[in-house]
Amino acid sequence: MAARKKDTPDLFADTALDPIESATGYGNPSSQIQKPESFNAPLAEKPTGAASKKKAGFYISVDVLRRFTHKFHELKLAGVDIDNKSTLLELVLSFALDDMDKGQDSRVLQRLTGL
DSSP states (O other), X not given: OOOOOOOSOOTTSOXXXXXXXXXXXXXXXXXXXXXXXXXXXXXXXXXXXXXXXXOOOOOOOHHHHHHHHHHHHXXXXXXXXXXXXXXXXXXXXXXXXXXXXXXXXXXXXXXXXXX
């Protein structure tokens, strides 16, 4: 038996109708709708340097995750201006890395080496 012809339209096919222009009216010269000026503004550049972010995934113990989440919510309830958990985690990791730069005086390194 032959396959049935597809009844749904292919939105990615090359057709005379553009779904976005059909929905918004932009691009149609006979349309009375004017495109907002913000559409002509250049796109904002992506942040670079210290402001750039990258998603990271790590496995941590459930106890540490609970403590971290609890501390985050404590800070929020105390009125600390903290955007999100990622901001807190980045700050905590920064402090831990600064501590490791201390060498033998580092509390993190002391924990790792069992001293």
